[in-house]
Amino acid sequence: MVFARVYSARGHEERHPGPDGPDSILTASAYVELYDEETDRQAADRGMHTLAEPILVPPGDEASGALLLVPLYRHGGLPVILGGSRSVSAAAMAASLDHDPSVDLLLLAGSFPVEGAAVPAALGGRSVRVAGLKSPPAEPPPGFSLLAPARELVEHPVRDPWETLGRHIHLSIHPDFFEPAVLPGPGNREPGGIDWWTALALVRALLRSRRLVGLDLSGHLPDPGLVHADFTLAKFLYRIVGYALERNPFLGEA
Amino acid sequence: MAYGDCRLVLLPFEGTTSYLTGTAGGPAAVVPHLVPASFPSSVTVGGGGTTPGAFLAETARVVRELTLAGEKAAAVGGEHTVTYGVVRGLVEAGVRPTVIQLDAHADLRPEYEGTPWSHACVMRRIIDDFGLPTLAAGIRSLSAEEADFIGESGRPIIFAHQLRAGFGSPGSRLDTPGDDVYLTVDIDFLDPSVMPGTGTPEPGGLGWYAGLSLIDRLLAGRNLVGFDLVEFCPPVESAVTTRAVVRLIEYLLPSLAAGRIPVAATPGGSGAGG
Numbered sequence: 001m002v003f004a005r006v007y008s009a010r011g012h013e014e015r016h017p018g019p020d021g022p023d024s025i026l027t028a029s030a031y032v033e034l035y036d037e038e039t040d041r042q043a044a045d046r047g048m049h050t051l052a053e054p055i056l057v058p059p060g061d062e063a064s065g066a067l068l069l070v071p072l073y074r075h076g077g078l079p080v081i082l083g084g085s086r087s088v089s090a091a092a093m094a095a096s097l098d099h100d101p102s103v104d105l106l107l108l109a110g111s112f113p114v115e116g117a118a119v120p121a122a123l124g125g126r127s128v129r130v131a132g133l134k135s136p137p138a139e140p141p142p143g144f145s146l147l148a149p150a151r152e153l154v155e156h157p158v159r160d161p162w163e164t165l166g167r168h169i170h171l172s173i174h175p176d177f178f179e180p181a182v183l184p185g186p187g188n189r190e191p192g193g194i195d196w197w198t199a200l201a202l203v204r205a206l207l208r209s210r211r212l213v214g215l216d217l218s219g220h221l222p223d224p225g226l227v228h229a230d231f232t233l234a235k236f237l238y239r240i241v242g243y244a245l246e247r248n249p250f251l252g253e254a
Numbered sequence: 255m256a257y258g259d260c261r262l263v264l265l266p267f268e269g270t271t272s273y274l275t276g277t278a279g280g281p282a283a284v285v286p287h288l289v290p291a292s293f294p295s296s297v298t299v300g301g302g303g304t305t306p307g308a309f310l311a312e313t314a315r316v317v318r319e320l321t322l323a324g325e326k327a328a329a330v331g332g333e334h335t336v337t338y339g340v341v342r343g344l345v346e347a348g349v350r351p352t353v354i355q356l357d358a359h360a361d362l363r364p365e366y367e368g369t370p371w372s373h374a375c376v377m378r379r380i381i382d383d384f385g386l387p388t389l390a391a392g393i394r395s396l397s398a399e400e401a402d403f404i405g406e407s408g409r410p411i412i413f414a415h416q417l418r419a420g421f422g423s424p425g426s427r428l429d430t431p432g433d434d435v436y437l438t439v440d441i442d443f444l445d446p447s448v449m450p451g452t453g454t455p456e457p458g459g460l461g462w463y464a465g466l467s468l469i470d471r472l473l474a475g476r477n478l479v480g481f482d483l484v485e486f487c488p489p490v491e492s493a494v495t496t497r498a499v500v501r502l503i504e505y506l507l508p509s510l511a512a513g514r515i516p517v518a519a520t521p522g523g524s525g526a527g528g
Contacts, residue, residue: 031273031454035398038415042398181447182457196445196457197418225491227274228446228455235457 001047001241002072005054006065006091006216007084021220022082026050028227029234036242038200043242047077057084057091062122066094073099073214078244080237083218086113089172090122096170096214097126103213104166106206110134110150110176110193112141113219131161131202132177134192150177150192153202162206169206170214171240175221175233183229187221199236204243212244257511261325262288262296263316263340265332265482267309270372274453276489277333280499283488284330287500294328294507299339306371310339317343317480326510328503331484334361334373337438338380340482344436345384349516351479352387352432353380354472356443356465358456360396360411362403373485381409387431391468392417392443395456414458417468427474434516435473437481437506441499451495453487462498466505478513481506 005022034043057065069091072079081092086109093105105128112130123143130140131147140146148161175183179193194202217237222230264285268278285296297320299313317327317340329340334357341353355361355377362381366372370379380386394414396404404411410431412421422428442452445459460468486499 028273033395033397035396035401037394037396037401037413040401182445184447197415200458226450227490228450228457231455232446232457 001044001049001078001080003048003050003080003082004069004072005051005082005084006069006088007054007056020222022054022084024222024227024230025082025217025220025234025237028230029238032231032234032238034238034242036239039242039246041242041246043238044245057088059085059087062087062090063094065091066098066122069095070098078212078241079214080241081214081216081218083216086174086219088218089113089174089216092214092216092218093128093170093172094122097123100168100213102166103168103170105129105170105172106131106147106165107144107172107174108132108177109172109174110178110188110190111174112144113174128172129165132194134176134190150194153194154198160205161202162210165206165210167210168213169210171203171206171212171216173215173217173236174219175217175229176219178232183232184226185221185223185229187219196232200239203240207240207243207247209247211247212240215240215244257294257507259325260294260328260507260510261320262294263313263320263327263329264296264298265313265329265336265339266298267300267304267306267332267336269306269309269333270335270367270369270374271333271453271487274487274490276487277331277453277485279488280332280484280486281330283486283492283496284499284503287496288503306335306369310335310342310371313339314342314346318346321347321349321515324515326478326513326515327480327482328507328510329480329482330499330503331482331486334376334438334440334484335371336484337376337482338371340480341380341384341386341436344480345386349434349479350384350386351434351436352389352430353377354430354435354437355388355390355440356392356437356468357390357440358392358395358414358442358459359440359454360390360393360400360404361440362400363397378403381407389428389430389472391428391472392460394458414460417460417464418458422471426471428471430472430476433476434479435476436479437469437473439481439483439502439506440485441483441495441502442485444498449495449498451487451491452485453490469505473509477516478506478509479515481510
């Protein structure tokens with residue numbers, strides 16, 4: 001597993017997520033346990049590396065940015081990419097596609113990225129499946145397809161929202177997937193997000209029978225007065241890694 | 255409600271917190287918001303800057319003398335390490351309660367960051383040094399080594415995911431190893447959306463009413479001999495958390511007032527081993 005901080009030099013959002021988001025998550029992760037008492041498993045006790053230097057991707061050119069991320073996939077490892085602007089997700093998805101053309105692209109987000117227009121261009125026409133939208137539009141923007149809105153995920157937890165997905169997954173997470181009470185911050189003010197335990201159950205169900213090819217978490221805007229958001233995202237990443245290792249225990253050795 | 259035999263014990267100690275600091279300011283943030291007419295008199299132990307050993311010894315002396323005088327401690331930290339001093343004072347006075355721990359973290363490490371007095375070790379110290387029965391609830395963060403210790407020692411623990419799934423019958427009394435109980439409340443047992451002002455927050459905690467209900471289930475029909483609230487860190491957040499901590503103290507005080515110091519309390523009670 002390789003944890004990498006990936007920034008674009010300039011975001012397109014009202015506040016520009018930069019190094020603060022990934023750095024705050026990495027700092028909090030030092031105080032988050034790898035052991036998962038629910039599964040009685042350690043997320044990983046070996047094979048976890050954090051790149052010392054961040055990777056800078058060119059703003060507005062996610063296709064080129066993807067080329068910078070491709071080396072993270074060598075040796076069968078799982079890249080865990082911490083953006084940066086939400087547009088980093090497009091570069092991470094493109095890199096996963098380059099590594100594994102069969103991969104399905106899943107975005108857990110409460111809203112479409114403002115810079116969403118860049119996503120289809122970077123992915124060569126491959127559609128991004130989106131789950132967790134709080135106010136889903138009648139028609140999604142080009143390049144996106146709606147899998148399940150947030151309300152359906154919350155109110156119908158028994159239904160499998162992932163049944164149409166393939167066996168190989170790139171998972172992108174934007175913090176506004178969560179309910180603001182769970183994950184407060186200046187980038188997550190819209191009500192109607194997912195609570196902690198539902199989020200864990202959804203991702204565990206997703207990865208129970210699928211291989212996680214790539215993972216990115218982008219768009220976190222930390223607030224010094226609300227540090228539990230940093231801890232929540234760090235722990236969420238560890239839990240996802242643990243679920244991925246349930247499926248593929250050799251990932252940790254890559 | 256009269257709280258004549260309850261004493262507020264303020265423990266502004268911080269020496270080992272791991273990440274965000276400021277728990278020593280917890281008591282000072284809380285006290286101005288307590289309603290004086292309904293609140294017990296208070297005693298403050300030491301001040302910041304002393305070593306864990308010195309602070310805990312002084313805490314134990316204060317609590318031992320209170321206990322032998324028939325008073326019960328409502329303690330406010332400070333980091334979780336202070337609980338050791340309060341429990342030691344009770345044990346030295348001959349009181350050997352079951353220690354009920356509400357917490358996000360197991361706090362069962364033999365040592366952490368080079369010290370056995372870390373707030374991450376406090377329950378392990380209490381178990382190893384005093385041999386008291388314990389029950390932990392709300393736990394959702396522990397190391398593999400702590401999980402092994404729980405398995406090997408057979409110490410009862412109720413994880414947060416078990417509480418979420420509905421542990422036992424709703425509203426039913428939860429089993430504890432004994433009926434004289436001391437309650438240590440690390441405020442991070444509640445969800446950070448309820449108690450954001452703490453130094454090592456963990457997602458997935460209980461909501462406010464679920465937390466009160468858990469306390470009700472644990473204390474029902476039992477003799478509360480003392481309690482503490484710890485790990486409030488005002489620099490992280492104070493507006494919401496101060497009020498929540500005050501309300502939690504007020505919620506626990508009637509149970510403490512109704513409790514009694516067991517008649518077996520005598521000076522010089524056994525410390526180690528039990």
